[in-house]
Amino acid sequence: MTDHPLAPRVAAYLATKIPGASDLTVEAMERISGGASRETYRFRARWREAGESRERRMILRRDPPASLIETERRVEFAAYRAFHGSAVPVPEMLWLEEDPAHLDHPFFIAEELAGLQASPQMLLAGGYDAALPKVAERKWTILGEIAKADPKALGLTEVIPAPPLDGCWRRELDYWEAVFDRDQAEPLPIARAAIRWLRAHPPPPAQKLSVVHGDYRTGNFLYDEAGEIHGVLDWEMAHLGDPLEDLAWGFNPIWEFGRGLAGGLLPRERAIAIWEQASGLKADPQALHWWILFNCVKGQAIWVGSAGAFIKGGNKAPIMIYPAWWLLNAQDRAILKVMGKL
Numbered sequence: 158m159t160d161h162p163l164a165p166r167v168a169a170y171l172a173t174k175i176p177g178a179s180d181l182t183v184e185a186m187e188r189i190s191g192g193a194s195r196e197t198y199r200f201r202a203r204w205r206e207a208g209e210s211r212e213r214r215m216i217l218r219r220d221p222p223a224s225l226i227e228t229e230r231r232v233e234f235a236a237y238r239a240f241h242g243s244a245v246p247v248p249e250m251l252w253l254e255e256d257p258a259h260l261d262h263p264f265f266i267a268e269e270l271a272g273l274q275a276s277p278q279m280l281l282a283g284g285y286d287a288a289l290p291k292v293a294e295r296k297w298t299i300l301g302e303i304a305k306a307d308p309k310a311l312g313l314t315e316v317i318p319a320p321p322l323d324g325c326w327r328r329e330l331d332y333w334e335a336v337f338d339r340d341q342a343e344p345l346p347i348a349r350a351a352i353r354w355l356r357a358h359p360p361p362p363a364q365k366l367s368v369v370h371g372d373y374r375t376g377n378f379l380y381d382e383a384g385e386i387h388g389v390l391d392w393e394m395a396h397l398g399d400p401l402e403d404l405a406w407g408f409n410p411i412w413e414f415g416r417g418l419a420g421g422l423l424p425r426e427r428a429i430a431i432w433e434q435a436s437g438l439k440a441d442p443q444a445l446h447w448w449i450l451f452n453c454v455k456g457q458a459i460w461v462g463s464a465g466a467f468i469k470g471g472n473k474a475p476i477m478i479y480p481a482w483w484l485l486n487a488q489d490r491a492i493l494k495v496m497g498k499l
Contacts, residue, residue: 161186163260164200167217170259171202171266174252178204178211189216195230195393196221199269214271215251219264230255232317234265236368236395239311244302248388270388273379280380281414281421291384293422294431296375299386300407301435304367304400313368317397323362325399330355330451333458340465347489348457351450351496360447363399364438371395373403374412375420404432404440405448409456410491411484450495457488 160183168183175181186200198217205211220230234253241247253265274280280292308314320328334352337345371394379388406412407420407428414421419428429440464481493499
């Protein structure tokens with residue numbers, strides 16, 4: 158297999174970061190499909206150090222020319238680092254590089270958690286049926302641990318803005334409505350109606366300020382055949398806010414994968430009970446309803462923003478236009494379902 162053109166440049170970078178390394182090479186570098194906010198590559202680094210041969214599998218996450226979502230790599234890197242070694246399993250972050258001189262765009266490098274799966278289609282295709290109860294229990298237990306964590310103790314309040322408890326909802330709604338204003342290519346009457354309802358019926362203040370993963374769903378964690386979750390991925394939308402936002406994102410009907418179950422895994426009431434027990438928090442039904450509808454709007458804004466990046470942002474990768482083609486109508490139907498209008 159021909160080495161990827163980035164491989165020698167990554168090797169040159171690593172040689173500056175690993176003290177005492179010699180004869181460092183980067184091998185088997187390949188792009189991992191599916192990511193639309195960062196370009197993701199896996200590779201194997203080999204070198205000699207203190208007279209011994211060393212090898213480590215790593216992941217490169219590089220900023221693209223334009224993204225499905227505009228995210229802050231420093232925040233993503235900090236969120237991973239904050240939870241590494243905790244009850245929230247994440248891969249170890251190794252280096253953050255914001256100077257584009259090395260690889261043309263900013264990037265970070267992490268360890269690879271090899272031999273695991275992330276695909277929701279594979280998980281729900283039948284071969285893992287015996288493990289689904291364990292996956293579900295671990296999925297919402299881990300989300301509860303994220304909600305329970307203290308952002309200040311994790312050092313994240315120094316990196317991520319902390320909104321007031323009564324302002325979490327407004328900040329998020331303002332942000333995603335602005336994406337519609339900037340990127341929509343056609344009228345979006347259903348999403349705009351939902352936004353009007355959300356503004357007219359604001360939720361109560363957040364019960365605590367939590368780390369919000371921002372995209373915690375089936376498909377964004379690494380699992381094994383026994384149903385254990387070994388790594389929560391895709392923290393690029395991480396922020397501080399209302400913990401119900403994270404819980405509700407997983408209840409967006411499009412993440413049921415046609416199975417009528419939360420995350421395609423189990424009834425919503427059971428997911429809420431697991432989360433409440435793990436987090437020590439309560440999911441007020443009315444507040445949760447607000448956040449579920451909000452997350453349907455947020456999802457639609459992401460698909461619209463993806464299309465905008467393809468049309469206007471110069472990123473012609475198929476993954477940029479595919480979510481809009483696949484999900485715009487489904488997300489409108491999800492909004493109507495949550496509003497009781499379908």
